[in-house]
Amino acid sequence: MPPRPYRLGRSLTGLGLFATRPIKKKMRIAEYRGRRLGIDAALKAEKSGNRYLYEVNSKITIDGAKHGNLARYFNHSCNPNCDTFIRNKRVFIRTLRNIKPEEELTYDYGRDYLKNVIGLENCLCSRCRKRRKKMAAEARAKRARKAKRLANAAAKGKTKKSKTKKKAVKKDTKKRGTKR
Template identity: 55%
Template sequence: MSLSTLGTKSFRVGRSRTGLGLFATREIKKGARITRYRGPLLDHDTAVRVESRGNRYLFEISDDWTIDGKARSNVARYANHSCNPNAEAYYYGRGVYIRALRRIKPGEEITYHYGMDYLRNVIGIANCRCGRCVRRKARMRRERAAKLKRATARAAKRRRRS
C-alpha cells in the first residue's frame, strides 16, 4: 500500500499514555506505509545546537544528517516509542517512513521502537512508559509484594514457635 493510498484518514492524533499519540482510524495492513517523517535536513553541528535547545523531534539518519521533525504538520512525530511496537521506521530513497510491522486495528496507537541509544540516553530505560514496560513494572511490584508477604508470614510463624 502506498503513502497516497493510506492518506491521513488512516490515523489521527489523540491523547495517549505519554501525551499525544498517533492512532489508527481504520485497519492498517502489515507492511503498509503509514506516514513519512517530515522536516528540514540539518547537518550534525546544527542538529547538536538545536537539540541542546530542547528540540525532541530530531530523527538522526546518519552521523552527518538529522531530520528536524518539530513542525506539527509532521504527523509522524506523534508516533510514540514502544518496546513492543506495531510499526517501524525505515529509510527509502531520501526519506524516513513509518510502516506497519503487523496488522494495526482501528483505535490502536501506532508505535515504533526509537532505538536503544534514544531509550538509554533520552527516555531512560527505567522511565519507559510504553505498555510493555508499564505491565512489566506492575508485575515486578506484585511479585515483590507477594515475596514480602511470604517473608513476613514466615517470620511471624517463626516468632510464634519461639
C-alpha cells in the first residue's frame, strides 16, 4: 500500500479521517487491524462497551480498539464514500468513488449499529443532517403557515365583531328613535 492519503482530524463526532489528496475510486486504503477474538471474548468485549468490534464471520471478531488501528477512526455515514470488504479473513476499507482532498472518509456501519449504538435519530452523517435540516425547515414553514391562518382568522373575527357592534349601535339608535 502506498503512503496513506488521509490524516486524522476533528470531525463532528470526535475524530475522523480526512483525505489529504485526491483518492481514486476502488482504492484499498486501510486494513481494520486488531486482536482476533473468538465468540466468548467478542461477547465479553461487547458487554464491556467496546465499540470497535468488527465481526469477520460467526467465529472471528476483530477488536480494533487499540490505537495502532487507524481504521477505527473511519466514521459511519448513511451515504458513505468507502466500504469494507473481507479477504482471507482480513478486513479492508476501499473507496467507493473518487474522493476530493479534505473530504471525510466514511463507511456504512450497518443498520444494526445505527439502530442500537448510534440511534437512528442521532446520526450526524451529512445525509442525516441534511434530512433533519430539511424537516426542521418544513416544520418551521408549517408553523408559519398556521400562525398566518390564525392571524387571518383573528382579523376576520375582529371585522365581524365590529360589524355586529355597528349593527347593535344602529339598533339602539332605532330603538331610541322609536322611543322618542
